[in-house]
Amino acid sequence: VRVALVGQSAGAATATSTPGRFARVAIAGFRIPTLEDDGAVQVLLRDPLLVVASEGDGVISLLPKATGSFGPSPGIKATVDALPVAVARFSTARQLFDEIVAVSEIEAQEIGATSQRRAEELRTAFIAYEQTASAQSPADPLPCHISFLSSRTNDAMVDVLSPLLPVARALSVPVLDFDVYARTRDSDAVAADLVPAVVAWLSRVM
Incomplete structure (x- = not known):
């Protein structure tokens, strides 16, 4: 895999559904084109996949919602849970970055089987920003x-x-959460952790 597709919101659907072989990153939006279509699932899962979602997202929910501006939603977390493959899970982008660093250090020590297993586990990864799993406080809200x-x-x-x-x-x-962002103005803080993690992950899987 030599090309990566990275998409946010509706762009995440493009990143996960475009035909071809890619490393795929879906941010703030993830839905398998047709979960009932096993062929579509297998096509998606043959490629490296990173999903990023937040409980603070008021548009495309991490958790199930019975109602909302865009109708009911099973939530991104449930969609990831339904994937028929092991998923490496992280509550922050920093955790993913640290895991990649740890795998690289193990490789440097030539601990082959251990590094290979942990590297393979990173092929399908999920960063879920959740209030219960995060050290963030209400004064430092989720993305x-x-x-x-x-x-x-x-x-x-x-x-x-x-x-x-x-x-x-x-x-x-x-x-689209513009009212929330008007209060938090947190894009730079989120990017400071997420961008290095995504770059490091792509470097591992491509």
């Missing part, structure tokens, strides 16, 4: 749907949309 995008883009969009957000909330118009 929202757009926290994974660049701060320059998000800040510009919030500046433009801020006057409209109260009206949108009053009318129950989905605002």
Whole structure:
């Protein structure tokens, strides 16, 4: 595999459904094209796969939701749980990065069987930011749907949309967590941990 597809939200579906051989990264959105179609599942799972999701995401939920702006959802966590393959799970991007470093150190010590097993386990990985599993406090909230995008883009969009957000909330118009991001402004903090982890993971599996 020499090419990676990295997508966020609807782009995550593109990353996981595009035909071909790729390393696939789905951020803030993951749905197997047709979970009932075993062929589609196997095509997806033959490639390295990293899924990133957050309990703080108010658009595409990590956990099951009976109702929401876009209807009921089984949640990304349940979708990952349904994959017919072992999944390496992490509660933060930093944990994934540290595991990759540990595998590299084991390889440097030429502990072949151990490093090979741990490296293979990383082929399908899942970062799930959860309040119960995270050391973060309510004062340091979990990433929202757009926290994974660049701060320059998000800040510009919030500046433009801020006057409209109260009206949108009053009318129950989905605002894709822009109202949440307007309070947290956490894109840079999220990227500081996530980008190195994704790059390190891609370096391992490609």
